[in-house]
Amino acid sequence: MKLKKYKKVSSTNKIAKKIKKPKDWLVIQAEEQKAGYGRKKDYWFSPKGGLYFSVILPKSTIEDLQILTILAAFVVAKAIKENFKLEPMIKLPNDVYLNQKKIGGILTETVVGEDVKFSIMGIGLNTNIDKFPKDLENIATSLKIELGKKVNNDKLIKQIVKGLKDQLGAISE
Amino acid sequence: MPIKKLKLNINGKKYNIDIQQLSKDTIKIKVNDEDFIFKEKRKGEGKSVVAKTSIPKRDFKEKEIKAPIAGVISEVFVKENDFIKKGKKIVLLSAMKMENEIISEFEGKIKKLLVKKGEKVKEGNVLIILE
Numbered sequence: 001m002k003l004k005k006y007k008k009v010s011s012t013n014k015i016a017k018k019i020k021k022p023k024d025w026l027v028i029q030a031e032e033q034k035a036g037y038g039r040k041k042d043y044w045f046s047p048k049g050g051l052y053f054s055v056i057l058p059k060s061t062i063e064d065l066q067i068l069t070i071l072a073a074f075v076v077a078k079a080i081k082e083n084f085k086l087e088p089m090i091k092l093p094n095d096v097y098l099n100q101k102k103i104g105g106i107l108t109e110t111v112v113g114e115d116v117k118f119s120i121m122g123i124g125l126n127t128n129i130d131k132f133p134k135d136l137e138n139i140a141t142s143l144k145i146e147l148g149k150k151v152n153n154d155k156l157i158k159q160i161v162k163g164l165k166d167q168l169g170a171i172s173e
Numbered sequence: 174m175p176i177k178k179l180k181l182n183i184n185g186k187k188y189n190i191d192i193q194q195l196s197k198d199t200i201k202i203k204v205n206d207e208d209f210i211f212k213e214k215r216k217g218e219g220k221s222v223v224a225k226t227s228i229p230k231r232d233f234k235e236k237e238i239k240a241p242i243a244g245v246i247s248e249v250f251v252k253e254n255d256f257i258k259k260g261k262k263i264v265l266l267s268a269m270k271m272e273n274e275i276i277s278e279f280e281g282k283i284k285k286l287l288v289k290k291g292e293k294v295k296e297g298n299v300l301i302i303l304e
Contacts, residue, residue, distance in 0.1 A: 062242050062273070069270040093270040108271040112241050113260075113278040 001161055003027045010035040011046075012054035013109055013122040022118065024058035027161055036124055037107070044105060045136055049128035049144070051153045055161060057119040057168070062112060064171050065119050068164065069094060069108040071171075072121060075163035076104045079156055084147055096125075101141035123160065127151050236279045236303040240294040244268035251301070253286045264288065264300055279303055 002023065009015050009030040016028045030053070033046035046052050057065065076096050077088040080103070089097045096104035103126050110119040126142035128150050143151045179190040191203040198213040248265035251257060258280050266273045281303035288300050 062268075062271075066242065066268060066270055106270075110271060110273045111276055112266075112273050113276045116241075117276070 001025070001027060001158055003029060003157075006030045008032040008034060011037055011122070012052055013037075013107065013120055016054040016056055016120045016122075017109070017118075019056070022056045024056060025161070025165065026056045027053050027157065028056075029053040029157065033124075044124045045129075045132065045140065046124060047129060049130065050142070051123075051125040051127045051156055053157055054120045054122040055164060057108075057121055060116060060119065060168065060172060062110065062116050064168070065108060065110060065116065067171050068168050069106060069121065071167045072106045072108075072123065072164060073104075075160055075167060076106070076123065076125060078163065079159045080104075080143070083156070083159075084143065084151070086143075086146060098141055098143075098146055101139055102126075103141055103143070103146075121164070125156065125160075127153055127156065234281075234304060235284070236281060237299045238263060238275065238277060238279075238301050238303070240266060240296055240298045240300055241275070242266065242268045242271075242273065243296050244273070244294060246288045246290055246292045246294060246300075247272070249286070249288065249290050251283055251286065253283050255283045257281065257283060257303070266294070275300065277301075277303070 002025065004026065006015065006029070011033050012028045012030050016022065032048045033044070033052050036044035036046035036052060057068070060068070070093055073090045073092070073094050073096055077090050080086050080088045080096070080098070086098060088103065091097055094106040095102055105124050106121060108119060108121045111117045126140060128144045129142035130144060132140050177192045179192070181188040181190060189205055193201045195201050195210070200211050202209045202211065244266045246264050247267040250262045250264060257277050259278060261277045263275045263277055266275055283301050284304040285302040287302070288294060294300070
């Protein structure tokens with residue numbers, strides 16, 4: 001997995017969009033995002049400890065990308081279930097919940113002319129976040145809060161990216 | 174002003190005719206894409222005055238940019254009469270799971286902007302017409 005890791009960025013999707021010659025499956029990861037966002041530009045709380053990354057997707061049709069975006073929620077949920085024996089729930093189209101609280105989200109962004117020029121998938125997963133601010137503590141959770149221990153971000157990112165590759169391979173076959 | 178619509182078929186050729194009264198003594202008759210304006214003759218004038226106005230025959234250089242997927246227009250980055258270059262962002266189209274920046278593959282002037290923020294579109298709906 002090709003990975004570019006940053007300490008602090010505005011958002012990994014924004015950084016990914018600025019790359020001049022983006023290579024397929026390049027992963028942009030940040031330890032912290034100052035302006036993480038989800039669909040409709042909803043703010044995504046992104047302090048240190050969480051897993052925030054964007055994946056540059058290979059050239060695909062817009063329909064395949066739409067399917068992949070839904071499947072990404074399943075890929076994230078599967079990683080949580082298999083690694084930690086937890087029971088995540090998917091709220092379609094692109095959120096992952098644990099104990100009725102949001103734990104992960106996905107945002108795919110594309111640039112489309114006559115065909116898709118560029119597409120990235122941004123994933124935010126609350127992994128090692130100790131505490132959420134008051135306005136979020138009842139609606140968001142993290143793996144660390146649920147498990148009472150730290151999880152391995154590097155292992156998770158690899159599993160998720162592999163899962164996405166497998167899914168896109170299956171869709172576009 | 175009221176519009177009367179007629180459909181005629183003359184020797185197999187179809188004519189869509191809209192007749193519209195523009196003012197007390199002026200009517201506009203649109204035959205397919207051509208407009209003809211008739212002024213009622215006034216005293217002392219022998220004939221009705223006919224003015225053929227626009228000839229909006231489809232220009233081959235006209236380009237349409239269509240929605241690649243169904244969704245909601247969440248941002249519009251251009252306005253009518255803007256001159257845009259290839260690669261210019263036209264709209265942000267949010268399909269349920271994705272945000273899609275629709276860019277222009279052509280250069281030209283925006284003749285018609287057919288969508289607005291918040292509007293739902295279907296796949297294939299024309300977003301803008303360039304000339």
